[in-house]
Amino acid sequence: MEKVGIGVVGLRFGRVIVKSLLESEAARFFDVKFICDLDRNLAEQVSRSYGNLPVARDLDTALSDPSVGAVALMTPPAGRAALIRKIVASDRHVMTTKPFERSADEAERALEEARTRGVAVHLNSPSIRSTPHERQIREWADQYDLGRVIGCRADLWAYKPHPADGSWYDDRDACPVAPVYRIGIYLLNEMIDLLGEPESVTVLHSRILTGRPTPDNGQVGVRFANGALGNVFASFCVADGQDHRHAMTLNFERGTVYANVAAADTPDPEAVTDLRLFRDSSRRWRPETLRILTPSRDSYDWEAFYNAVHGSDIADDGYRNRILSGIRVVEAMARAEKSGCVEKVR
Ligand SMILES: NC(=O)c1ccc[n+]([C@@H]2O[C@H](COP(=O)([O-])OP(=O)(O)OC[C@H]3O[C@@H](n4cnc5c(N)ncnc54)[C@H](O)[C@@H]3O)[C@@H](O)[C@H]2O)c1
Incomplete structure (x- = not known):
């Protein structure tokens, strides 16, 4: 397999990507040709x-x-x-x-130029391929005729009590x-993938323990065009040993899926998403339940990106629209943070 020469630009978080490109599965596909940062000392280090x-x-x-065919930006x-x-x-090509x-307008311009030149622009969220747990949720929805999606609550936290810098x-x-x-x-991106076209956004936030001037505790509510309601809560104030665990409750008309809801009881919680489906069994308080552990990845x-660099599946309009849809929700969220009002997604 011919490796693609890649450079990594921006090395604060980017140093994790350098490590990954050198030491993980990604090393099968890419050869790191250069690293670069405005901070020369960091780059040398x-x-x-x-x-x-x-x-x-x-x-x-x-x-x-x-010799450089791609950049990790x-x-x-x-x-x-x-x-x-x-x-x-x-x-x-860009990862x-x-x-x-x-800015959604700036993003749209960049994605349009990439499309015109036949160049891939991928990122981790939204990722070009849906996650194994997202695929499983869609499979259950079809298999058990769960009906329309009604609502979604998702949450994620970490402990980051950092001072302003x-x-x-x-x-x-x-x-x-x-x-x-x-x-x-x-x-938020996953919720948009599952719930459809976002329509309007509300925000609540507070600052409880970090030293930064921005909120450290926040939630965004999204109303979707199909009537579904979603909420994402995220916080930097919780130290419970479960940093960055993605949890989601997803209600359909005829069933509810819990993803990583409740404390992990699997030996390697980071390697799997714990999915449970509850659906009506016609016996009150006795729903039928199914449980599947899907692999996290x-x-x-990197594999999809490598294939794109070699000309297959560069990214269709669907992927570009998923990326833009998330940015438009963020723009509405930023307006709602300032106005305190419900803001339309433009
Ligand atoms: N798990 C993840 O996927 C993950 C984790 C952390 C951060 N991130 C993302 O990574 C991105 C960067 O986050 P960060 O915390 O490293 O930001 P940062 O501001 O701390 O660091 C950015 C680095 O990029 C460098 N830089 C900026 N413009 C440059 C340019 N034109 N050329 C070369 N170098 C340049 C800066 O000098 C700095 O070292 C963000 O989008 C963040 O959300 C992803």
Whole structure:
């Protein structure tokens, strides 16, 4: 298998991606050709940690190397579309990270340019392929004729009592309803995939224990065009040993699916999503129940990205629309954070 030469740009979180590209399954597909960060000291430090990886002075220099076929772009979301457009204009493929970009218009432009040039732009959330647990939920809905989706409550928390540091995490415009934007975004994107076209958004938030000026506790409510109601709660204030566990309750007309609801009782909770389906058995308080553990996978789908680089399944309009739909909800969420009102998704 011919590996694709890849560079990693943005090395704070990006150093995790460097490690993954060198040491995980992804190493079968990619060969790290350079790393790059505006902070030269950070780049040198990451380089030394991994056997003196080549450090590129900047993105332009890196893109002049013909052995580079793709870029893993791990810079902050605001302004990321402009960098994507630069990479796409050099006919390189892009893997990036959540949240895709703060501005839906900028994101749309970048995705349109990628489509025109036949270049792949993928990210981890929404990922190009739905997760095994999402596929299982859809299978149950068909198999048991669960009917229309009615509502969804999703939550996710971590303990991050960090002080302010002047980064984008402290900026309300760059990081609206911070816990939802930073970690709840996975569940928000998944909820949009499962519930359909988002229509309007409300927000509640507070700041309980972190030193940052942005909220550390937040929830966003979404009304969907089909009448379904969704809610995502995310917090940086809970230290219970379950950081980043994605939990979701999903009601259909004739059944309810619980994903990771209640404390984990499996030996390796990070490796699986614990799905339970409850549906009517015609006996009061005795629903039929089914339980399946679906495998969790790295949210960066390196294999699908590799295939896209080789020309198959670059990304259809459906994927682009899923990405844009999530950003439009975030834009409405940012307006609702400021106005305190219900805001339409534009
Ligand atoms: N599990 C995950 O997938 C995961 C985890 C954490 C963060 N993230 C995401 O990763 C992204 C970055 O987060 P972060 O916490 O590292 O942000 P950060 O602001 O702490 O760091 C960004 C880094 O990118 C560098 N940078 C910015 N613009 C650049 C440019 N034009 N060229 C080269 N380097 C540039 C900065 O110097 C900085 O070192 C965010 O979108 C975040 O949500 C994903």
